[in-house]
Amino acid sequence: MLQIDDVRVRIPVKGGRWVEAVGGVTLAVGSGEIVGLVGESGCGKSTLGGAVMGLLPSGSQLSGQVLLDGRDLRGLTAEEYRQVRGNDIALVSQDPSASLDPTFAVGAQVAEAIRNHRDISRRAAREQAVELLRAVGIPDPAARYSDPPHRFSGGMKQRVVIAAALANDPSVLIADEPTTALDVTIQAQILHLLRDLTVRTGTGVLLITHDLGVVAQVCDRIAVMYAGQVVEQGTVRDVFADPLHPYTRALLDSQPAAHHRSGDLPVILGQVPDLTHPPAGCRFAARCARVHDRCTTAPPVVETQGGGRVACWLHDALPPVAQEVS
Amino acid sequence: MTALLDVRGLVVTFPAPGSGLRRKRVHALSGVDLTLGRGHTHGLVGESGSGKSTLARCVLGLQRPDDGSVLFDGTEIVGLRGSALRDIRRRIQPVFQDPLGSLDPRWTVGRSVRESLDAYGVGSPPDRERRVRELLDLVGLSPDHADRHPVQLSGGQRQRVGIAAALASGPDLIVADEPVSALDVSVQAQILNLMARLQRDLGVAFLFVSHDLSVVEHVSDEVSVMYLGKIVETADRADLFANPVHPYTRALLDAVPIPEPDARLVHVPLSGDIPSPIDPPSGCRFHPRCPLRVDSCSRERPALTPVGTLNSADHTPHLVACPVVLPARP
Amino acid sequence: MTAKSIPAGVTAVVRAFFWLPRSARAGVLILVVLVIVTLLAPLIAPHDPNAIDPTRVLAGPDLGHPFGADALGRDVFSRTVYALRTSLAIVFASVAVASLAALPLGTAAGYFGGWVDQVISRPLDMLLVLPALLLAITLIAIVGPGSIVAALAIALIYLPILARVQRAASLVVAHAGFVEGGRARGWSSFAVLRRHVVPNALGPLLVQAAILAGFAVQIEASLSFLGLGTQPPTPSLGLMLSEGRDVLTQAPWVEIFPGLAIAVIVLAFNLLGDGLRHRLDPQGMVS
C-alpha cells in the first residue's frame, strides 16, 4: 500500500549548507496495518511524513521512491498531489494550531476538508463534520461548531485536526504525534478510533509518537529512527521483547514509567549528530554503549528472525535483506 | 505556615458561540480549590478540556475569573491591575507547552531571557547581559546560545530557554502548562531533572500541568485530578497513585498505556459521550459515564471530602468528591 | 545617536534589499528609478508639460520630443514624466494612508477580539462589500474631484482589505505563547502589542500593500479616465490615457507611453509583492 523506498530528504539551511533530515529510509505500511515510528526529537520523523505528503520546506531535495498502491507519488503534478492529499493520504500534523486557520470556525474547517474531495451539499458536509467531531470526543459538537480555534483547549484542537484527517477515509493516514496533548482516556478513545478505521476501511496508519506505551497498545509493527535513518524495524512483539539495536534498547530503558520517583531520570548521554554533517559509519556510534572499531563504517541492514530488520554491526551474522520490500 | 498559593472557589465561564442576549456559556471552571506550599510541586491532571490551562492562566493573572479568589502569598491576585499586578507577576512565571510558540521567533534567545529584566528595569544593561549568561548556564546552555534564534535550537534547548526566561525575575512560583509534552522521552528526562534541581537549589514551587501520569508521579508532591471544571480528587502524590479513590481517577490511571506488547488496548476505558461544558450534567459531573453511579449521583453535587485516616497535620489531606466511594474506606 | 544610527539604518536597508529574491530586487530597482525620475522631473523633462503649442498638434515622435505631442501640441514625454510624479504620489499616499490606518485597526481587532473586534470589523466589512469604484465615486461626489481626493478614495477602498489582512495576522500572533508570555513577564498589553504582535504580524500587510499599490495605479487611471481624479491640466497617467484614447488611431503615441508607464509600475509592485510573499511565507512547500 504505502511503500517508502530509500527516501532521502535534504533541506537547505543558511550558508548554502544542507540538513540531511532523512537519510535513506525504507519502510512499508500495509493495508489495515498500524506502524509506529519512534525516535529522538529531530531525527526526521515529521520530515519523512512531509515527504510522503509532498509537503517539504521549499528548496528541499527528495530522492528515492514513495509508492502509494504502486503509483510513484513523486511523479504527480501539484494539482494531482492536491487531489491525493486529504483523500488518499491524510496527515494529522504535529502542531495542531498551525494546521487550523485561526480565523475560521473549527467545524467549518472539518466540513471544508470533506467538501474539498466530495461533491456534497453544505448541509450534508456540516452534518458529517458534526459527527466526526463527536467521534473524536468533542463534547456538544453542534454547539461548538462555530467556535474559532483559540476558544478550544490544546487537546480539543488536536482532535479537530484528527477529525479533518479522517474526513474522507484515507487509505493511508500519517498521524504525527496525534495524542500528545490528550489525557490518557481520550487518547485511548482516539487510538481505538484509529484501530477501528484500519479494520473498517483497511486504512494503513503511520503513527509517529514518542510514547512507547502507545506503540505497544495499538501498533502492529514499529520502526525506530535515529539521525535520519531507520535503525530497527519489526513486529512490536519482537522489538519490545528483544531489542537488537543498542539505540532501541536505550530508548526502551529511558521510559519514565520504569523509574518512578527514584531521583534523576536516566537520559541517553551525548548529543544527536549534526545532520548537516552526518557521521560516516553508524550514526549512533558516538553515543553507543557497545561501539567498536567496525562501527566507523556504515553497518549492513540485516534481516532478523521475525522478519524485521536491524542496522548494526553486532548482528552482521544475520542474512542481509533482499533488495525488494514487501 | 501559610500556603504560597491558595485558590478558592474559582469560577470561569466563556461565552459559547452564537449570539443573542441569552447566550449560553462554556463553564470552564466551576468552583475550584487548590493549595500549594512553598517549594512544592502540585501536579494537575485531568481530562482534556477540563479547565487546567484556564486555571493556570487565572493563577498567572492572565484570565479574570467570574468569581472566586487566588491568594498568592497572602495577596489577592483577582482584580489586581497596573503596577500591583506587575509586581506580583514578577513572582509568578509561566513555562508553556510549545517551546517554539512560546519564544518570539524574531528575537534572539538572549532577548527572550532578558524580557522580564527589561520589563522591570533590573540593573544596568551590562548587568542584565551578565544575568542572562548566568541563567543560560543555570539551565545548561552555553553563553553563545544567547545570540541564536529559536529556530536554530532543538526542542529541548528551546524549553531550557523558556525555563531560563521564567527564572529571570526570580519567581517563587512557576506555572508550567504541559512543559514536557512536546519533547521526546530522553529530552523530557533532561528537562524534568533540571526542574527538580532548580527546585532543590532555588526553592521554586511549581504548578505542573501534564497529561503524562508517570511524569506527574515523578515530579509532584501533591496531585489534583480535574474533570469538567471541577477538582474531583486531591491527595499527596504517593497516596493518590497508591489509593486512587474517585472513579474518574481510577479510570485515568487504568488508561495509562504500558509499554508492553501484551497490554494491548482492548476497550475504551470510559464509555459514553463526553459531557459538554456548555450544559454540564447535574449532580456529579461524572455521573453519565461513571461505572459506580447510584440514583442520587444525578441530583446531589458531591463536595470534596476527606477520606481515610491518612489525614495528619503534615500530610495533605486526601480529598475526594464522590459520596459513593467514601463509605467504602474506613 | 544619529552618528551611529545612520550607518546602521543604511546597512539594514541594504540587507533587506539583498534578502529579497532577485525578481523582487528588480521591482525595487524599477521603483527607485521611477521615483528618481519624478524627483528630478524638472531636470529630465525637456519642456513645460502644460505648454500648448498649436504648431505641434499630434506631432509624431522625433529627437527633441521622443514621445511625440498630444492634441494640444504638448510634449508627451514631459507630460509622462510629470504624470508619473502625480500618479506615484497618489499611489504611495493612498497605500500609506490605508496601511497606517489599517495597522492599528486590524491589530486591535485581531488582538483584543470580542467587542473591540465587532466595533472595528463590522463597519469595515460593510465598506468591503460595496463595489470599489462606487465607493470612490460617492466620496468624490461629496468632496469634489482632485488628486488628493482620489488618493483618499483609493485609501478608503484599501483600508478594509488591509485591515482584514492585519486582523488575521494579529489574530494568529495574539494566541502565540510568547504574547501571553510577554504579559506574564511584566509588560503591559500595549507594550506587548508593540514588541511582539506588530513586528510578527506585519509581513502579510506589507505583501498586500505592495500588491495593492500596483492596482492603485490602475484605479487612479480609471478615476482620472472618468474625470473624477486629477484635474486637467495637471498631468496624471490616467488622465493622459483618457486623452490619448480620443486620438488613438491618429496618434497612438499619446496613449502608448503613459500606458507603458502604468504597466511598468504595476509590474514593479507585483514583483515586489510576490517576492515579499515568497520570503515571508514559510509555507512555501513542494520539492
Ligand SMILES: Nc1ncnc2c1ncn2[C@@H]1O[C@H](COP(=O)(O)OP(=O)(O)OP(=O)(O)O)[C@@H](O)[C@H]1O
Ligand atoms: N524547515 C527546516 N529548515 C531547516 N532544517 C529543518 C527544517 N525542518 C526540519 N529541519 C531539520 O531536519 C531534522 C529533522 O526534523 P523533523 O522535524 O523531521 O524531526 P522529528 O523527528 O519530527 O522531531 P520531533 O520529534 O521533535 O518532532 C532536524 O534536524 C531539523 O532541525
Ligand SMILES: Nc1ncnc2c1ncn2[C@@H]1O[C@H](COP(=O)(O)OP(=O)(O)OP(=O)(O)O)[C@@H](O)[C@H]1O
Ligand atoms: N478563550 C476562550 N473562549 C471560549 N472558550 C474557552 C476559551 N478558553 C478555553 N475555553 C474553553 O474552556 C474549556 C477548558 O479549556 P482549557 O484550555 O482550560 O482546558 P484544558 O484542561 O487545559 O485542556 P487540554 O488538556 O486539552 O489543554 C474548554 O471547553 C475550552 O473550549
Ligand code: SF4
Ligand atoms: S458521585 Fe456517583 S457518578 Fe460521581 S463519581 Fe461518584 S459514583 Fe460516580
Ligand SMILES: [Mg+2]
Ligand atoms: Mg516531528
Ligand SMILES: [Mg+2]
Ligand atoms: Mg491545556
